[in-house]
Amino acid sequence: MRRLLIPVLFLVLGAAAFLGLRATRPEPAEVAPQERSWRVETLSVALSSHAPLLPLYGEIVAPEAVTFTAPLPARIAERPVRDGQRVAEDQLLVALDEADVAPVVARAEARVNDLEAQIEAERVRQESDRTALARERELLGNARRRLERVRSLSERNLASASSLDDARDALAQARVTVDAREGALAGYPARLAQLEAGLAEARAGLDEARRDAERSRVEAPFAGIVSGVAVAPGERVGEGAELLSIYPRDGLELRAQVPSAYLDELQVALDDGRHPHAVGERARFRLEGFVGESAPGGTEAILRLEGMPRALRPGSLVDVMLRRPPVADSLAVPASALYGDEVLYLRDEDDRMRRLRIERHGPVAGDARGDGAATNDGWVLVSGAGLADGQEVIVTHLPNAAEGLKLQVVGDEEDE
Numbered sequence: 001m002r003r004l005l006i007p008v009l010f011l012v013l014g015a016a017a018f019l020g021l022r023a024t025r026p027e028p029a030e031v032a033p034q035e036r037s038w039r040v041e042t043l044s045v046a047l048s049s050h051a052p053l054l055p056l057y058g059e060i061v062a063p064e065a066v067t068f069t070a071p072l073p074a075r076i077a078e079r080p081v082r083d084g085q086r087v088a089e090d091q092l093l094v095a096l097d098e099a100d101v102a103p104v105v106a107r108a109e110a111r112v113n114d115l116e117a118q119i120e121a122e123r124v125r126q127e128s129d130r131t132a133l134a135r136e137r138e139l140l141g142n143a144r145r146r147l148e149r150v151r152s153l154s155e156r157n158l159a160s161a162s163s164l165d166d167a168r169d170a171l172a173q174a175r176v177t178v179d180a181r182e183g184a185l186a187g188y189p190a191r192l193a194q195l196e197a198g199l200a201e202a203r204a205g206l207d208e209a210r211r212d213a214e215r216s217r218v219e220a221p222f223a224g225i226v227s228g229v230a231v232a233p234g235e236r237v238g239e240g241a242e243l244l245s246i247y248p249r250d251g252l253e254l255r256a257q258v259p260s261a262y263l264d265e266l267q268v269a270l271d272d273g274r275h276p277h278a279v280g281e282r283a284r285f286r287l288e289g290f291v292g293e294s295a296p297g298g299t300e301a302i303l304r305l306e307g308m309p310r311a312l313r314p315g316s317l318v319d320v321m322l323r324r325p326p327v328a329d330s331l332a333v334p335a336s337a338l339y340g341d342e343v344l345y346l347r348d349e350d351d352r353m354r355r356l357r358i359e360r361h362g363p364v365a366g367d368a369r370g371d372g373a374a375t376n377d378g379w380v381l382v383s384g385a386g387l388a389d390g391q392e393v394i395v396t397h398l399p400n401a402a403e404g405l406k407l408q409v410v411g412d413e414e415d416e
Helices: 002-023 098-155 161-186 188-215 260-271
Strands: 038-040 042-044 048-050 053-061 066-069 074-078 092-096 217-219 224-227 242-248 253-259 277-280 283-295 298-306 317-323 327-334 343-347 353-357 359-363 379-383 392-394 407-409
Touching (some): 098 161, 283 317
Antiparallel strands (some): 224 242, 253 298, 277 283, 343 353
């Protein structure tokens, strides 16, 4: 019996201890749920006029480049320059062999002299034919009178029939001679015109030969840079063969395609006398205009290089940033502040995110940010009716950004 009471007694004592401890336990403090806040950085809004940038990619060209060709078949006698060499105005670039050039001029001169001599001979012949025609007409008159005498004698049976026939033949022969001489005189203007036309053609050929002779010595028309050298001394070339090219040192241009969306604003700037500038490859370019024809993706812009070309050469591919016309009441913000192309968030008076729709204008140079930087590193220019001075733009990109999200601005807790 005692053995059964001892376990029961332990159970009763344990239960009593549990109930006593539960009755005397302290009440737990109530925990109120707290809203999470997100740590962000902000940028104070200070609106101003800034120029957005337009990235362009194009090729350096030399529109004023001159390519020289051989005016006639000849051997290259001299070529004192090399490809890429800088030359002064009137400096000799290439010369053809005089032994190949001189005979061409001599033949042209001989042709002119020959035709001039033929014309003079034709004039002398004309004067001779006029004199001969007068005498032959006298002989024709004599033959006519002789025939009349013989006919009269023949009617009186004082002359034979053969004498009458001889007189008739003499008259006919005299008429043939006069007709031939008159025909020669009548054809003089046509023969003279033909010879004079040939002389004009020969003189034109002589002028061409002399011009080709002058062009056989190629001199630089301006100070420039030699390119495209295609011949060497001693080489024989045909007529029209390319010799070399030269382009002016200060005549390089950048041709880059501008999207159609930007053409109107840039053309308005040009019409107003403003020429936007572009910078890239340690060079500066000035927008001069656009080409006459467009492509499906846009229109090619003509940007003239300012200053010396340095390392740039025709054919170089260049990345530049074109400064577009300024946008009034605009703000430069980091790209991280944007959500898409049209939304950023402001910090309101309750430290919450407020959604704002804006217009994105493109990348911006460092001088628009006020940090003294000279290159673009992910900042963009925006504007909008809801932007005002003194507002704070949230520049920390939050993946769960939403209207009304609680914020804690970096630096505020340190001030506290």
